[in-house]
Amino acid sequence: MRMNANTSQKIAKFTIWAAALFVIAILFSIIAYILAKGIPMLSWEFLTDIPRDMGRSGGISSSIVGTLVVTAVAVIVATPFGIGTAIYLTEYTREGKITRIIRFSAESLAGIPSIVYGLFGFIFFVIYLNLGWSILSGGLTMAIMILPTIIRTSEEAIRTVPQLYREVGFSLGLTKLQVITRTVLPSALPGIVNGVILSIGRCVAETAAVILTAGSALRMPDSLLSPTRTMAVHFYILAREGISMDNAYGTAALLIILILLLNVGFNMLVNRFIAKGR
Amino acid sequence: MKSFKEKLTERVFLLIALSTLSVLALITVFIFIKGVPIIAKVGIINFVFGMKWAPSQGYYGIFPMIVGSVSVTLGAAIIGVPIAICCSIFLAEFAPAKLRNVFRPAIQLLAAIPSVVYGFWGVLFVVPMIRKFLGGPGLSILAGSIILGIMILPTIISITEVSLLALPRHYKDGALALGLTQWQTIHSLLLPAAKSGIVAAIILGLGRAIGETMAVIMVLGNAVALPQSILDPVRTLTTNIGIEMGYASGEHQQALFATGIVLFVIIMLLNASAQYITRKR
Amino acid sequence: MFDFCEDMKKGIVTCKLLKGIKVAGGAVILTLSMGLLSACSQAPESATIIAGSTSVQPYAEILAERYMALDPEAIIDIQGGGSSAGITATQTHSAGIGMSSRSLEDGEKDLWSVEIAKDGLAIIVNPANPIKNLTSDQIRDIYAASITDWSQVGGTKSKINIIAREEGSGTRSAFTELLMGKKEITPKAIVQDSNGAVRQLVADDPNAIGFISLGLVSDEVKALQLDGVEATRDNIMNNSYKLSRQFLFVTSGEPTGIQKSFIDFTLSPEGQKLLSKEGLIPSAEGEAK
Numbered sequence: 001m002r003m004n005a006n007t008s009q010k011i012a013k014f015t016i017w018a019a020a021l022f023v024i025a026i027l028f029s030i031i032a033y034i035l036a037k038g039i040p041m042l043s044w045e046f047l048t049d050i051p052r053d054m055g056r057s058g059g060i061s062s063s064i065v066g067t068l069v070v071t072a073v074a075v076i077v078a079t080p081f082g083i084g085t086a087i088y089l090t091e092y093t094r095e096g097k098i099t100r101i102i103r104f105s106a107e108s109l110a111g112i113p114s115i116v117y118g119l120f121g122f123i124f125f126v127i128y129l130n131l132g133w134s135i136l137s138g139g140l141t142m143a144i145m146i147l148p149t150i151i152r153t154s155e156e157a158i159r160t161v162p163q164l165y166r167e168v169g170f171s172l173g174l175t176k177l178q179v180i181t182r183t184v185l186p187s188a189l190p191g192i193v194n195g196v197i198l199s200i201g202r203c204v205a206e207t208a209a210v211i212l213t214a215g216s217a218l219r220m221p222d223s224l225l226s227p228t229r230t231m232a233v234h235f236y237i238l239a240r241e242g243i244s245m246d247n248a249y250g251t252a253a254l255l256i257i258l259i260l261l262l263n264v265g266f267n268m269l270v271n272r273f274i275a276k277g278r
Numbered sequence: 279m280k281s282f283k284e285k286l287t288e289r290v291f292l293l294i295a296l297s298t299l300s301v302l303a304l305i306t307v308f309i310f311i312k313g314v315p316i317i318a319k320v321g322i323i324n325f326v327f328g329m330k331w332a333p334s335q336g337y338y339g340i341f342p343m344i345v346g347s348v349s350v351t352l353g354a355a356i357i358g359v360p361i362a363i364c365c366s367i368f369l370a371e372f373a374p375a376k377l378r379n380v381f382r383p384a385i386q387l388l389a390a391i392p393s394v395v396y397g398f399w400g401v402l403f404v405v406p407m408i409r410k411f412l413g414g415p416g417l418s419i420l421a422g423s424i425i426l427g428i429m430i431l432p433t434i435i436s437i438t439e440v441s442l443l444a445l446p447r448h449y450k451d452g453a454l455a456l457g458l459t460q461w462q463t464i465h466s467l468l469l470p471a472a473k474s475g476i477v478a479a480i481i482l483g484l485g486r487a488i489g490e491t492m493a494v495i496m497v498l499g500n501a502v503a504l505p506q507s508i509l510d511p512v513r514t515l516t517t518n519i520g521i522e523m524g525y526a527s528g529e530h531q532q533a534l535f536a537t538g539i540v541l542f543v544i545i546m547l548l549n550a551s552a553q554y555i556t557r558k559r
Numbered sequence: 560m561f562d563f564c565e566d567m568k569k570g571i572v573t574c575k576l577l578k579g580i581k582v583a584g585g586a587v588i589l590t591l592s593m594g595l596l597s598a599c600s601q602a603p604e605s606a607t608i609i610a611g612s613t614s615v616q617p618y619a620e621i622l623a624e625r626y627m628a629l630d631p632e633a634i635i636d637i638q639g640g641g642s643s644a645g646i647t648a649t650q651t652h653s654a655g656i657g658m659s660s661r662s663l664e665d666g667e668k669d670l671w672s673v674e675i676a677k678d679g680l681a682i683i684v685n686p687a688n689p690i691k692n693l694t695s696d697q698i699r700d701i702y703a704a705s706i707t708d709w710s711q712v713g714g715t716k717s718k719i720n721i722i723a724r725e726e727g728s729g730t731r732s733a734f735t736e737l738l739m740g741k742k743e744i745t746p747k748a749i750v751q752d753s754n755g756a757v758r759q760l761v762a763d764d765p766n767a768i769g770f771i772s773l774g775l776v777s778d779e780v781k782a783l784q785l786d787g788v789e790a791t792r793d794n795i796m797n798n799s800y801k802l803s804r805q806f807l808f809v810t811s812g813e814p815t816g817i818q819k820s821f822i823d824f825t826l827s828p829e830g831q832k833l834l835s836k837e838g839l840i841p842s843a844e845g846e847a848k
Contacts, residue, residue, distance in 0.1 A: 005459050012461035016372055019364030020381065026428060027388050030399050052624065054617050084294030092288050098295075104553065105298040111482070111549040112305070112542070113489025115516045119523075119538045120305045123312050133638060144301050151298070177287050205392035208491040208520055217636055218620065227636060236394045236492065241617075242755030252395055259390045263383060332743070333726050342746070406763060415720040415749055415764060500725070500750035511749045521752045524613060525641035525727030 031256055038253020041246050047254075051218045055234065056244045060251055062220040066135065066228030069221065070214055071203040073139025074146055079196060081143075082150025083185075089151075090158045091180055110148035117145050118212035126213055133227040138214025145209060146199035153198065157191020158184060201262045204255065207232045231255050309542060313535035325536060331502045331518075333530040340537055342502050346419075346512035347488055347544075349505060350498065353423025354430055354487040359480055361427070362434035367464055369435070370442040389432035397496035400425040405497055414509035417499030423508070425493050430483035437482060441475020442468060474555050481552040485545055491516040515541045607817050610638040611645015611658030614678065614729045614754075614772065615806045619658055621833055626824050633817055642729050646670065649809050655818050657809040660729030672809040675825050676839040679773030680733060680802040681782040681790045683758065685765045690714045692784040695801075699738055701768060704745035709766065721748040722757050722769035730754065733804040734770050773803075774838020792840050806839070 045059055052058030085106070089099055121141030131137045161184050169179035185192075207230075215227030216237060229237070231251050238248035317325050320338050328339015365385070373381055404424050409416030445468060453463040469476070499511020500521055513521075519534045519541075526534055609619055616639050623635040640648070642659040646667055649657035663672055682698060684690060693701075693712060700706040701719055710716040723744050724731040735744065751757045757769040762779035769780075773790055776782045782790045785802060794800035814822055824830050831841045 005462055009459040009461040012465070013372065016364045016368045019361045020368040020373070023361065023365055023388070023431060024381070024384055027384055027391075030391065030395065031387075033399070033402075034395060054620055081294055081297050084291055085298060088288075088291035088295035092291050098292070102295050102298055105302045107553055108302055108546060108549050109298060111485050111489075111545055111552075113491065113516060113545060115489070115491040115519050116305070116309065116538050116542055116545075119312075119519065119535055120308055122523075123308050123535070124304065128308070144305075147298060147301070176284055201390045205390060207392065207394050208516075212523060215638060217638065219634075219636065227638065232392045232394055235392075235398075239394075239398050240496070240756050241753045242759055252398070255392060256395070259392075260387070263387050263390055330746070331726070334732070401759075409764060415760075415767065417749055417760070495752065496756075500752075501747050502750070503746040510747075513750070521725045521750065522727055524639055524752070525644070525725070527641060527644045527647060530727060 031260075034249065034252045034256050038249035038251075038256075041250030042253060046247075046250055050220055051234075051247075054243055055218065055238050055247055057247075060231065060234060060247070060254070062218060063229055063231045063234040063251070064254075066214070066221055067204060067230040067232075069135050069224070070138045070142060070210065070228065070230055071200055073135060073224070074142035074203050075196060075200060077140060077143035078147045078150055078199065082147055082195070083154050083192060085147075085151045086154035086158055087180060087184075089155055091176070091184070106148045106151050109144065110152075114145065114206060114209040115212075117141055118209040120144075121209060121213035132225060133213065133215030133217070134225045135214060135221055135228050136224045138210045138228070138230070139224075141209050141213045142203045142206060145206070146202055149199050149202065150192075150195045153195025154188065154192045157188035157195070160191070161187045197262055201259055204230075204258055204262075205232055206230075207236055211236075306542070309535055309538050313532060313537075313539040316529055316532040317536045317539070319529075326540065329504070333522075333526070333533060336529070338529075338533045338536070340515065340518070340540065342504050343513050343515050343518050343537070344540070345504055346498070347514040347516070347541075349419050349508075349512060350422040350426060350494065350514055351484055351487045353419055353508065354426035355480065355484060357423055357427030358430045358483065358487075359434065362431050362479075362483070363438060363469075363476065365431065366435045366438035366442060369439045371460065371464060371468075385432050385435050388428075393429065393490060393493040394496075396425055396429055397493035400493065400497040408509070412509055414507075415499060415511060417497060417511045419498070419505055419508045419510060419512055421497040422494045422512075422514075425497055426487040426490060429490060429493065430486050433486050434479045434483040437479035438472070438476050441472040441479070444475070445471050478552045478555045481548055481555070485548040485552070488514075488548070489516060489541070489545060491520045495520050515544075606634040606636050607655045607821070608636045608638065608648075608653070609656045609658060609808075609821075610640050610648045610654035612642040612660040612729050612806070613639040614660040615658035615675075618676070618806070618834055618837055618839060621837065622821075622825055622830055625829075625833060626821055629824075630820075633821075635817075635821065641727055646809060649811050652811060655810070656814075656821070657807075659807040659809055660804060661732060662805060663807070663809070667809075670809045670811055671813055672807045673822060673826070674805045674842045675808050675822075676806045676831070676834045676842045677795060677803050678806055678839055679790060679792070679795045679800065680730065680737070680770055680804065681773045681776050682768065682770050682785060682802075683761050683776060683780040683782055684768050685761055685763075686779070686781045687765045688714060688781065690783065691781075692787055694786050695738055698785070699740060699742055702739060702744045702748065703742040704747060717766050720764055720767040721745065722760055722767055723748040723750055724757065724770075725750050725752050728752075729804070730770065730772065734802075737802055737804075772838070776838075795840050803840070 047059060048061050049059030050062050051060055085102065089102060093099055121137055125131050125137035125140055126133055165183045165187060166179050169183045174182065210230050211233050214230065216229045216233055217227035218229055221228045232255060235248055235251040235255065238244055238251065316338060325338055325340060327341050329341055330337040330339045369378055369381060400421055404421050405416040408418060408421055449467055449471060450463055453467050494514055495517045498513065498517060500513040500517055501511040502513050505512045515537050518537050523534055616637055619637050623637055627633055627635060642661050645654060645657035646659055648654035649670060663670060682693065690713060697706065697712050702721060706712060707719055708716060709719055751760060754771040754775045757771050758775060758777065758780055761767045761769045785800060788794055788800045790800055795803045808822055810818055826842065835841050
């Protein structure tokens with residue numbers, strides 16, 4: 001017997017709503033659990049003191065600094081390459097063999113698992129270039145990891161800039177480079193910023209690749225060649241070794257808050273900025 | 279003069295753009311240089327199909343881990359794909375505009391949560407539930423599949439949604455005008471039309487699942503034996519690297535890079551097929 | 560046309576934003592490159608690197624933290640990598656001091672070494688498990704999977720969930736060396752990559768058995784007697800409990816300078832007290848002092 005069209009419509013609608021609500025419930029339960037356990041741990045001392053006694057007491061300031069600097073290195077290195085690649089793909093060439101190769105490379109990079117980046121970073125930056133387990137090794141490895149994201153978002157953003165802008169620019173006698181830097185890039189900026197924010201989130205959350213390249217030293221880093229333990233790695237070690245569940249939850253809560261801020265806050269800021277500009 | 283300068287900038291941009299290619303080449307070369315000697319020594323058949331992994335005694339067989347990776351990834355697909363497709367239909371067709379504006383960032387957030395947090399959540403909630411209700415040690419293929427099933431949702435949802443939204447508007451309007459219900463339209467028209475996009479989304483999701491490390495280290499149990507049921511612990515290719523890299527030296531370390539080579543090849547094949555499917559469209 | 564003007568305006572505003580970002584970015588790059596310069600000019604010589612066994616690493620971190628508080632000039636970096644990696648690093652001078660949780664092998668005897676402490680190995684089960692004692696043979700058979708049910712060793716009828724450490728771990732090799740004899744740990748054993756993870760799992764699972772450092776045994780798990788001998792520090796010191804191993808510091812040649820003063824600190828009453836507080840058994844060499 002065939003199912004009545006209306007019945008199947010109802011069942012389908014119910015299932016689809018149920019799936020969506022289920023996913024939201026899981027997301028909410030993970031975030032709420034970590035925040036509920038971790039926020040009570042957050043205090044000024046926790047944020048500003050260095051870890052003591054293997055992380056059992058004290059704060060996580062050196063991990064916060066390590067995370068921020070590794071992320072900064074990655075973003076500063078990857079952004080120019082990412083935007084440059086996007087400009088080449090959109091402004092300087094037609095679809096052809098070269099663009100296909102570049103896109104294939106970028107999409108392949110995007111698919112490589114972080115543990116493989118960790119292996120590569122370890123053998124190339126840590127051993128071959130002799131940078132040791134360091135912020136620099138970790139940051140450069142992360143830079144390669146986030147490159148595809150920045151390329152993709154920048155390319156999408158640049159493509160949405162109306163052709164008219166470029167034509168007006170040329171008719172005013174600007175060179176191609178001037179057109180790109182003065183009209184195309186500024187209009188594509190919100191999209192590019194969005195890609196950078198996504199990448200920052202990825203760096204902050206990463207564990208497997210940084211543990212093999214930046215090490216796991218707890219000491220406050222004093223140069224780019226110092227080893228460091230990012231917050232995600234610190235959380236993993238504390239929770240895994242059962243050193244201090246309280247401090248593990250505190251670290252995780254701070255990570256989640258940071259990610260929430262990046263996802264929600266910055267998006268809103270960028271939107272507001274654009275709205276004001278209008 | 280001007281054209282020379284223009285040409286120069288173009289060359290510079292081309293050079294920058296080729297950085298992705300050179301980095302990809304660099305990664306390939308270095309991982310292969312480090313891993314190939316041990317594969318050559320053990321023999322590729324013995325390495326890939328060897329049943330015994332005991333580096334301290336010189337045994338380097340990774341077949342149980344290949345089985346582990348494949349079974350956990352399949353499990354993740356069985357759990358994650360239906361939910362993900364429902365969610366993307368929800369986003370593209372069912373959700374009221376207001377809800378959509380909440381749901382879409384929520385999915386993005388799901389992608390942004392660190393994998394160690396997922397793993398930890400699995401250890402706290404999923405593993406004990408399995409132990410209590412289904413028996414066994416709890417650390418199992420099932421636990422890994424559930425965690426990975428959730429982790430691959432954002433990848434599949436976003437790509438599927440994009441391919442649903444990319445369908446021409448008149449498809450849907452025509453079907454609805456013919457008196458089909460919303461579900462009939464989706465089921466018999468939109469989903470088939472978006473098929474290649476959905477398949478690509480699933481392949482990329484599988485790639486994500488097979489490549490995940492930290493979350494699965496915590497919930498899989500990491501035993502190096504062929505599993506007999508979904509309640510048995512297994513080790514995947516990624517966890518083999520993640521769990522032993524800290525200690526390894528010499529041949530043992532090379533063998534972990536060789537494990538990385540196998541993982542790399544699998545991922546490149548998946549990527550290439552996803553790219554091929556999207557191109558063909 | 561009107562729309563276009565609006566968009567141009569937006570372009571100009573975002574252009575200002577872009578300039579702002581350029582300036583900020585420039586500043587960050589400048590600071591970072593200055594950091595890089597200073598890093599290259601001074602850091603490497605002054606830091607003493609201690610590398611090796613991850614079992615020793617946490618204790619070395621505690622010692623180093625205290626030592627650096629006493630001597631603010633000193634910079635000590637502690638890195639894992641495993642005993643073998645640490646010993647190799649010491650031989651090639653890429654680490655000042657190597658940490659080892661196994662005794663030195665033949666090719667490594669030219670290194671200078673000192674026992675800094677002993678670590679006991681405890682066989683642990685869930686507190687709900689009625690079993691209190693196992694013989695060495697029973698443990699070997701359990702880990703070799705020839706005994707698979709708790710009822711075979713006098714417990715309730717349920718399958719034994721075996722938990723081991725990963726290949727390469729010093730704890731695993733000590734366990735294999737001391738208990739397994741010619742037999743192998745079954746590949747079906749669950750593998751966890753840290754003492755803490757093994758302990759957590761045993762605490763959660765009434766059917767589990769595992770082995771961890773004696774110092775890390777807590778109320779959540781129960782340490783078994785081995786051949787009727789309680790796993791205690793006293794029983795390790797009088798050699799009646801046989802599951803223990805040495806923690807070593809190794810250097811290439813007689814230690815000098817900061818290496819010597821750090822090792823001296825480790826063996827001093829204060830250093831030994833720190834290790835003892837963490838559950839390790841004081842070194843005989845420390846007591847001799």
